[in-house]
Amino acid sequence: MNIRSKLAWTYVILLIIGIITISAYSILTIRSFMLEEGARDFERDTEALALAAGSYSKDGTDFAEKIRKEAEFSGYEIAMYDSSGTRFLAFPDSVFTNEGTEIEPKLKQELDRNPGEPVIYNTENGEKLISYIRLQDPGEKTVYARISQLKSVYYAVVASIRHIIYAGMIFSIGAVIIVSYFVARYISKPILQLNEAALDIARGNLDREIQTTRKDEFGTLAESLNQMAVNLKADNEKLKNLNEKQSQFFADITHEVRNPLHTISGALEMLELRSLDQEKKSQYMKTAQKQIGRINRLFEDIKSLQRYDFDQSFLSKKAFDLSRTIKDAVNAYQPIAQDKGLEIKTEVDGDFIVNADPDKIEQVLDNLISNGIKYTNEGCVKVSVERLYDHVRVSVEDSGIGISREHLSRLFDRFYRTDKARSRDKGGTGLGLSVVKSILNAHNEEIYVESKPGKGSRFYFDLPVSRQSFK
Structure with missing residues (x-):
């Protein structure tokens, strides 16, 4: 069963349970209400019939006929008892065939204590409402009256209401099934799309894009x-x-x-x-x-x-004097430059306290100065430093052979050589500039290059100034 069917059936079952529960509760509530209202009406009718029976008994004429008409008109079952509690009149006769003709002594005593107040029997499993009453002003013969009616009379209205509720319930269930289908379709559609897209992505189709205008979780x-x-x-x-x-x-x-x-x-x-x-x-x-x-x-x-x-x-950052590190690096390469007939110039005015790893920055300078000397046949290599507020810019510039534009983008790749034969002849490993880039990237800085063939190259990078410099 797919997710759409599961969603639809879940929605249908939950709503059907809800509709049936509400309908059953409504029917039981209405049934109980109608019976309570019927019992109150029955009590009032009992008192009214008792008054009527008392007046009929005093007249003495056509008493039985009048009681029969009252029974037919009201729809109640009526029986009359004399002072000894013996039944002498009942309408309709067939209803009282299987019942005793005497009022129980205890009931008779209770009726005698409270004349005019009905005693009503309304048991849960009983089929009838039964009421006994002693007439307040009885005649010569009639003293007690018994009035009864089937409970089903009161439930007739409930039955009609129940049919209406059942019809509404069936209609609601049908509507729920239809709505559930469309709701499940609406909910499951993006899920199916997402599943299909996920499978496509899993199969390697990374160009797949899910088109949706929904603003919800989907x-x-x-x-x-x-x-x-x-x-x-x-x-x-x-x-x-x-x-x-x-x-x-x-x-x-x-x-x-x-x-x-x-x-x-x-x-x-x-x-x-x-x-x-x-x-x-x-x-x-x-x-x-x-x-x-x-x-x-x-x-x-x-x-x-x-x-x-x-x-x-691997970095060990601390505040140090960059100018001293530059001077040490330049002094180390002075003999090599002199042997080649080159000059190493420095433009470092004052002290520059930076926050970096001094050993790694010295390695960067060694590589850049060494490369400048290697690829410069005449002229000089110049190392300079300039202050840029919270940074200093270090430049290593030479007047060497320069680098063509097509090589600049890959200049810092490992083992990349602009001229493999000449680079190898100069003893290089092809990793020097890669090491420089890695060290500066570890400092969250970049190495930059400007170069023109035959006019030399300029490599430069920035370092953060130490807080000591602001004191």
């Missing part, structure tokens, strides 16, 4: 499913890109390791030659050591990147 759920599909699609794209990058990453690692290993293998083969002179041996040894160092730097960079990717607590 509309909210539809929007949630649409958003979930959008998020899943975005996540799938990310996973796809990540998978592609991972595949490329492993391919690059294989390529990066294979080349130095091939060089080391060739150097070792040459060192096995006995005819090789000492100068050549020394040259091949240096070549092998250089390649081993290159592999070591490669894996150190990979280790660093892996830590940056998965360790959220």
